[in-house]
Amino acid sequence: MADSLKTSHIYRVDLGNRSYDIHIEPGCLKGLGPALNQLLGKPARCMIISNVTVAPLYMATVRSSLEQAGWQVSECILADGERYKNLDSFGQIMDALMQARLSRNEPVIALGGGVVGDMTGFAASCYRRGIPFVQVPTTVLAQVDSSVGGKTAINHPHGKNMIGAFYQPKLVWIDPEVLRTLDCREVRAGIAEAIKYGLIRDAAFFTWMQENMQAALALDPAVISTMIHTCCRHKAEVVMGDETEQGARALLNLGHTFGHAIEAMTHYTEYLHGEAVALGTLLAARLSEQAGFAPQGTETAVTDCFRQAGLPLAIPAFDAAMWLDAMGHDKKNIGSRIRYILLHEIGNAFIADDIPADAIEQLIQSYQRPAEPVHT
Ligand SMILES: NC(=O)c1ccc[n+]([C@@H]2O[C@H](COP(=O)([O-])OP(=O)(O)OC[C@H]3O[C@@H](n4cnc5c(N)ncnc54)[C@H](O)[C@@H]3O)[C@@H](O)[C@H]2O)c1
Numbered sequence: 001m002a003d004s005l006k007t008s009h010i011y012r013v014d015l016g017n018r019s020y021d022i023h024i025e026p027g028c029l030k031g032l033g034p035a036l037n038q039l040l041g042k043p044a045r046c047m048i049i050s051n052v053t054v055a056p057l058y059m060a061t062v063r064s065s066l067e068q069a070g071w072q073v074s075e076c077i078l079a080d081g082e083r084y085k086n087l088d089s090f091g092q093i094m095d096a097l098m099q100a101r102l103s104r105n106e107p108v109i110a111l112g113g114g115v116v117g118d119m120t121g122f123a124a125s126c127y128r129r130g131i132p133f134v135q136v137p138t139t140v141l142a143q144v145d146s147s148v149g150g151k152t153a154i155n156h157p158h159g160k161n162m163i164g165a166f167y168q169p170k171l172v173w174i175d176p177e178v179l180r181t182l183d184c185r186e187v188r189a190g191i192a193e194a195i196k197y198g199l200i201r202d203a204a205f206f207t208w209m210q211e212n213m214q215a216a217l218a219l220d221p222a223v224i225s226t227m228i229h230t231c232c233r234h235k236a237e238v239v240m241g242d243e244t245e246q247g248a249r250a251l252l253n254l255g256h257t258f259g260h261a262i263e264a265m266t267h268y269t270e271y272l273h274g275e276a277v278a279l280g281t282l283l284a285a286r287l288s289e290q291a292g293f294a295p296q297g298t299e300t301a302v303t304d305c306f307r308q309a310g311l312p313l314a315i316p317a318f319d320a321a322m323w324l325d326a327m328g329h330d331k332k333n334i335g336s337r338i339r340y341i342l343l344h345e346i347g348n349a350f351i352a353d354d355i356p357a358d359a360i361e362q363l364i365q366s367y368q369r370p371a372e373p374v375h376t
């Protein structure tokens with residue numbers, strides 16, 4: 001963890017002709033213009049895609065950095081929220097790109113959280129069959145996870161991220177200082193995805209997260225920096241090993257089989273993605289123990305960590321049949337077989353594809369409170 005003393009970090013995501021840098025540096029937002037020139041050569045037109053919350057905070061800084069570097073900038077401002085990660089917003093981006101007549105070599109810049117990033121990336125992959133895109137993530141979640149790795153998508157009422165593409169950015173430009181304006185609930189949700197890396201592949205980082213939780217929640221610069229670069233390093237390593245999720249990348253889906261089902265069953269309105277992932281991880285931890293894969297105490301350790309992070313711990317009450325139906329849309333499934341990411345222990349996850357439906361029914365029932373005694 002000695003790296004945390006440095007303020008600037010660059011990781012290379014090595015993917016042949018789709019390789020790119022992840023640049024992490026406090027205050028770097030105002031340096032995006034020169035960086036884009038270095039990356040793409042002679043400045044031309046570009047479009048910044050953001051939303052109604054983030055644009056008033058950071059559009060001016062990014063725009064002026066780009067304009068000073070010679071770029072002609074247009075904007076597309078979307079509605080804010082997971083429920084707008086849909087075909088309508090995708091259409092809005094397409095309309096803006098058509099109107100601006102961006103050509104094939106001219107980039108779009110995603111300025112926002114994971115919702116803006118996922119939608120911008122997907123639009124970039126489709127418009128003229130692919131234009132360059134740059135991720136400028138502004139949430140904890142986007143800085144530790146979604147801006148890296150090239151999963152781009154929009155939601156469908158039946159399932160999360162069901163319409164999308166693998167499409168890598170040309171650059172990920174991370175300024176941790178922008179997190180200062182983030183709502184506390186959003187910080188907690190982002191921390192859920194950071195804890196995930198500890199759970200799936202780095203037990204020491206899980207312990208470090210527990211030890212530094214209060215500082216992370218308070219956005220202590222050194223702790224946040226270490227957290228972001230540790231997560232980016234893990235994500236880059238996983239993606240470099242399995243860019244299109246043929247195998248081990250699926251481990252990044254810990255908590256997501258159940259979590260995505262929670263998001264879809266609640267119409268993308270009740271839980272933040274990170275909150276749903278935390279709840280999904282609790283279910284995965286209990287299932288891991290119940291099925292005998294993980295030692296007793298694993299669920300408690302996970303629960304304690306999420307409690308420290310101030311994340312929700314109550315599993316929403318839906319029938320097992322509803323869970324199974326919602327999880328039936330998961331992209332990891334093979335035919336009708338639902339695949340789960342489970343734990344052998346903290347720091348060691350695996351893909352389980354032979355969990356019978358009755359084990360899931362039992363798991364769901366284990367959260368249902370016994371009926372209140374009838375008083376006569
Ligand atoms: N592509 C991937 O690999 C990947 C990984 C994880 C999550 N995701 C996706 O990311 C999405 C969740 O991302 P998220 O948690 O960033 O949510 P989000 O994009 O909705 O952002 C959270 C909220 O914070 C606001 N916001 C953003 N930056 C801000 C700032 N600096 N100051 C103040 N407010 C700010 C946003 O407007 C929004 O209201 C989900 O759709 C999820 O599916 C994708």
Ligand SMILES: O=C(O)C(=O)C[C@@H](O)[C@H](O)[C@H](O)COP(=O)(O)O
Nearest residue numbers: 145149151160161249252253256331
């Ligand atoms: O990058 C990945 O791979 C992940 O699974 C990261 C997840 O945190 C993220 O939510 C991702 O969008 C989920 O992928 P999906 O394929 O299940 O939609």
Ligand SMILES: [Zn+2]
Nearest residue numbers: 193256273277
């Ligand atoms: Zn996620």
